[in-house]
Amino acid sequence: MAFNPQQAITKLVAKLLVTVVGMFIFAVWIMPPIYDVFCDITGLNGKTGEQYQAVSAEVDKSRTITVQFFAANNETMPWEFKPMLKSIKVHPGEEIEVKFYAKNNTSRDMVGQAVPSLVPYKAAEYFHKTECFCFNNQPLKAGESAELPLRFIVDLDVAKTVRTITLSYTLFDITQSAATIASIN
């Protein structure tokens, strides 16, 4: 008999186990990065990009876009957190600096992290930040306050239908996880 079931079973089981391990690796190490790349490309969920290096100084004076700023605290975050300017009119291509204000009103040292989100989604990839407080976490001592800078350029290529861009920041309390990470390092 040429067909040896035991050998065939062993081979098949090996293949199936490789599939199982492969799917696990796919879900933990491949799916999340693909998801991030996908969101970066499409602007899905209003995710804005990493730090941007300005390439040209060209400014399109013929268009004006209103950029609105919004700040919110996530659930238990006790800090005072607000944009120092509610909205600003900008021309595509020009670099603008605005500031947000944060104050730790509590009696303990804390670490905050601001997470941006932008609407409309289709504008997200045309909104470049050359400097943003959201790139790092914000440690503030008890009672301390800070003015947090944001420098941005709206790309020349942003769709003509976009007249208003709303940028929102949610401030999270990451004191605990920052401490955990510090203790691991």
Place this chain on the structure above:
Amino acid sequence: MAHGPAKGFTRWLYTTNHKDIGSMYLWFSFAMFLLGGVFALVIRAELFEPGLQIVEPEFFNQMTTMHGLIMVFGAVMPAFVGLANWMIPMMIGAPDMALPRMNNWSFWILPFAFAMLSSTLLMDGGAPNFGWTFYAPLSTEYAPPSVTFFIFAVHIMGASSIMGSINIIATILNMRAPGMTMMKMPLFVWTWLITAYLLIAVMPVLAAVVTMMLFDIHFATSFFSAAGGGDPVMFQHVFWFFGHPEVYIMILPAFGIVSAIIPTFARKPLFGYSSMVYATSSIAFLSFVVWAHHMFTVGMPLVGELAFMYMTMLIAVPTGVKVFNWVTTMFGGSMTFETPMLFSVAFVILFTIGGLSGLMLAIAPADFQYHDTYFVVAHFHYVLVPGAIFSITAGVYYWLPKWCGNMYNETMGKTHFWMAFIGLNLTFFPMHFAGLAGMPRRIPDYNMMFADWNMISSVGAFLFGAAQILFLFNVIATIRSKRGATAEVWDNPEGLEWTVASPAPYHTFTKPPQIS
């Protein structure tokens, strides 16, 4: 080969016999079915009237979560694996499963998983309370401390399912009797083969998603935490990439069971065998590309909503082929309505109702109204209860005489059916109306306007629960009765399992059968 089962408890502990393991799976899943049923009755008792009467809202949330988890992973999945263990070797003329020792292991880790999961009810902070879909950050940042036990329980269940499905694939592909070609296999074997591949593909994803939760909770990673650059919406994508194939894992073997029963009692061969095989494969394939229809409301681009909507609706085509084939099999047949047939016919009708509400939910713009309402609850209970539970019950009545050698009590079986049928429709049909009127899921209290529908649902739920006690009684009575069944049991049924004696000997097909 004259040796039979060993004596005493160690027979069950050490057994590598597919029939023993199949029986253990079935009893275990029935125990979990009753446990999950008790949780459901706590929910229905609380919802009998508006206002908070019986349980605290926190405990109510634990009940909805545990009911879902126990029913999906503890009742439905092990029951199908149990049927696969019992029937697949006998249907393809194999002496046993391909990997009998692993078979023992994959069963015996299950009681530990569920003991661990159930023990969370007694822990400080209570059991998981974030719904069976355990969306982050509810299940990470806001979860009770017992979530870690939940995570490890899911890991163990996943390992059990993966081992079970590897075993089933190896058995089907390598252990068929000579002459049993792929396209001669009974549909139950086919549907299980496809299901096993689905399990192999998605159970690791489930393990991955709970592992990422574990890391977020204990090791300060931020897969799902927005504060650390992660994204809670990604949780839903990964979860439903597992979750949608999972719902087909719970229905495809049911298609196989019904495709075995209907031809027997219609006394006609199954209509469109090969189209059944292709339809099942298409459903399995499509299950991987429709996951986002569970999350139309998270804020997807229009293109995404449309793509997932059309893909989802496409599933109605192969499913329609199957329903058409079952109806055509019955058409013009000499039908009789013994208990397995009653459950199967009810399956075809009620599963189609569940499929129709599924199509309604698939319409992305309409889904914004239905999302997270009782309409969704009505939909998935209409596909799972008459789908999975009725088909398992039908399968048990159909094959029970083969397993224990005795005929069950037909009157009791029919009583069970009518109680279950009426109870199920009373419970779940009004939920459509409550949901369309706006009653949200997972709440212990509700607006007065939903009171009547909820009262009817609760009455139906207790009737359905009582029917299951009758089922248990009937099965035990059959095992202990003296009314022997013939080898064929039914009127000229098709399949190798009917060529062996009733009860099926401890070892069957030690010499492969001749297949014409």
